[in-house]
Amino acid sequence: KTVEKVTPTLSTSKFLEEGVLTPEEFVQAGDLLTDKCQTWTWESGDPSRNVSYLPKEKQFLLTRNVPCYNRVRTLENESKASKADEIQIEDDGEDSWVAPQPVGNQDDIEDEKVDISSLKIDDKKPNTTTTTTAKPTNNNNNNNDDEDEDEDGDIPDLDDFQDDNIIEEEDPAVLSKNNKTTTTTTANNNNNNNSENKVEDNDNILRTRTYDISITYDKYYQTPRVWLFGYDENRKPLKPEEIFEDISEDHAHKTVTIDSHPHLGISFAYIHPCRHAAVMKKLVDRQSENGKEPRVDQYLFLFLKFISVVIPTIEYDFTLEFDT
Amino acid sequence: MTNTLQFKEFSSFVNISFWHELSNKKLDELKLSEESIPLNGHYTFSPSQQLDPFLCLEFNAFLRNNVTNSTENQYVLPPRSYLSHGTLYNYNTVDDFKQSPKIKLFNDASKRIWNDINNGNIDKDTSLLNRFILLTYADIKNHQFYYMFGIPALLPSQPIQQFTEKPESINIESLKSFSNQILPQYFCLKQQQQESSTTTTTSFELIGSIEEKGNQYLNECLENDLIPLVGFCDPCSLPLNPGWPLRNFLIYLSIKYPMLKKIKVLCYRGNGSTSNSILLSLELPSMGEQLIKKQQEEDAGEWSGKSVGWEKDSNGKIAPRFVSLASTMDPLKLAEQSV
Structure with a gap:
């Protein structure tokens, strides 16, 4: 019902009743998030896209370079039971910040998912999502799963660009995974081959996808809205269909869609907020039932916990680092 | 070694x-x-x-x-x-x-x-x-x-060497206060060492940025024949290696303080827990007089x-x-x- 009510901006708190936020409450919750989790920051974005109901320097929230080691596919192959256990344990930590059982009860969450799928979205652009992912194979003639870059047109042969004039000094002080010369030709220091061997072994850096996750305030739904900006192992931007690989299957094709980020003007994937308020309302109610007083400034912690069901392999931070 | x-x-x-x-x-x-x-x-x-x-x-x-x-x-x-x-x-x-x-x-x-x-x-x-x-x-x-x-x-004219006298460990507690403040890019530190028979545990206290305190601190150390301790904010997280921003900083120190031969460097890593910060003991090369001279001669030209x-x-x-x-x-x- 809230969804249909297009108010200018929400001015009185309806957090407890409807699970929604006023812009002021969004700022309050964002302040606590950035305070407790230093990886999250407030951003101002493109000044020409500022919205007036939020402070100039607090237009949206951002966390950068969040690692994402696995695709959802691999996670879902793992035993579901063990996953449920993990979540359970996490939630039972006595003095932890919040949320008695936000996602602990798997059955409830399953219910949510079914709800979402069967829900008609009364939005100006209803259910854009299903079309999005059905497409990629059409665009992509040479169905290469891993190297589908070709889709974007001709990939130039970068060997053409090799500049033979740039020959860099052999430098024994550079650690790089390709530094194969360390043990053999390091001039000037023959007394330490052993140690260098060891050092080379220590470049165990894993090449992984990373995400920039941003949270904007959605005036229409009066909830936060989550945006995903993904990069592959070589820091190249992920294409939308690749991002879907990191979204839980139950949600990928139903709740995630593409649009232009309101403060950056760049198109990217976002999690459709149409059900956010209802889920938040449920979580808040459950908190009350368990005798905890829901705090509006902790909204985003609760919210991010719920979002982690949608993007289970993206390891963003949403726990309180220092207990207060 | x-x-x-x-x-x-x-x-x-x-x-x-x-x-x-x-x-x-x-x-x-x-x-x-x-x-x-x-x-x-x-x-x-x-x-x-x-x-x-x-x-x-x-x-x-x-x-x-x-x-x-x-x-x-x-x-x-x-x-x-x-x-x-x-x-x-x-x-x-x-x-x-x-x-x-x-x-x-x-x-x-x-x-x-x-x-x-x-x-x-x-x-x-x-x-x-x-x-x-x-x-x-x-x-x-x-x-x-x-x-x-x-x-x-x-x-530098010679690669920078690491030396170890006795295993050293970092007192992580002493770094806790660092994560609550805005650290300068490069800074000097006061250290406190606790000796045991096998290891030395070092605690750190921030003195100030290199810009503010560096000159005074490093000269004092040189006068008193102490090994200075500096730190930098390290984007690297490997257990043995510092990141790139340390390189030119060491060059800077060895040019600015030609008498400085040994230095300890805290590679501060501020991600969540500070526990993977590392402490390095380094021997600075003399910045090669030939390099400095060569540079002066060709001052007008390219590097x-x-x-x-x-x-x-x-x-x-x-x-x-x-x-x-x-x-x-x-x-x-x-x-x-x-x-």
């Missing part, structure tokens, strides 16, 4: 928003100009043990640092991030890009660092030790970008000392990188996606 200290190179990380901004700039302002443009890049602590140290560029990279009029937006570093000064050379055609005087541009940047060390600019602003160049060809019609990064590190730091591809070759953003920039593809 000594061994050569190895540094972990930066990986460039160009945010999509930067390419958008470059495209807009090219259309609206730069047009066919190939003049160099100052950029602001930043690095921060590695969020995870398993990520490369990143040098990042975002949409705001073109904003200036010292804005005096109110119409212009000022560049603001993301929190807990540190500045790297960049220069962009954007070319109009692939051929121009290919034939650009890369070595000269790289040497120019190296020389600026060298000059800033020698003329005292670094004393006032240590961030000038971190420079990069970015060469680009932006094919804005097809939303394709070719680019190369060079992040120069000046080479003639040595430096390294071109970004390599996955095969370890120095080659340009390529990115296509058609799927997020091309209006036609976007229309397809958002039916």
